[in-house]
Amino acid sequence: MAAGVAQAQLNTTGLQMRRIWGTANDDLVCEICGPLNGLPEGEWSGQFGDGPPGHPGCRCFLSLTAQDDDVVLPDAIERAEERVVMLEELGKEKEAEAQRERIAQLRERI
Numbered sequence: 001m002a003a004g005v006a007q008a009q010l011n012t013t014g015l016q017m018r019r020i021w022g023t024a025n026d027d028l029v030c031e032i033c034g035p036l037n038g039l040p041e042g043e044w045s046g047q048f049g050d051g052p053p054g055h056p057g058c059r060c061f062l063s064l065t066a067q068d069d070d071v072v073l074p075d076a077i078e079r080a081e082e083r084v085v086m087l088e089e090l091g092k093e094k095e096a097e098a099q100r101e102r103i104a105q106l107r108e109r110i
């Protein structure tokens, strides 16, 4: 995977890069991937290994960051809160609830 190769190369320079899961961040993003948007690999590698695709037809991608969790997680939470609003507007209450639970878990870590 391209992001994995770039990560390995950058890590040899002493810059510790981590992979970040990115979704298309629109109303078609599924309930599997939606809560993963913006999260560093420690949050999803146990379940998804090297990352996307999370399921057939998955449009997700990886990006790299050198930033710590104290920067990455608040950013992910902010985007997750925007997603809750969107899901509520669409009437997807169950998905909104799952996303709220994920936000609560993330908040405990920062």
Ligand SMILES: [Zn+2]
Pocket: 023, 033, 052, 053, 054, 055, 058, 059, 060
């Ligand atoms: Zn996906």
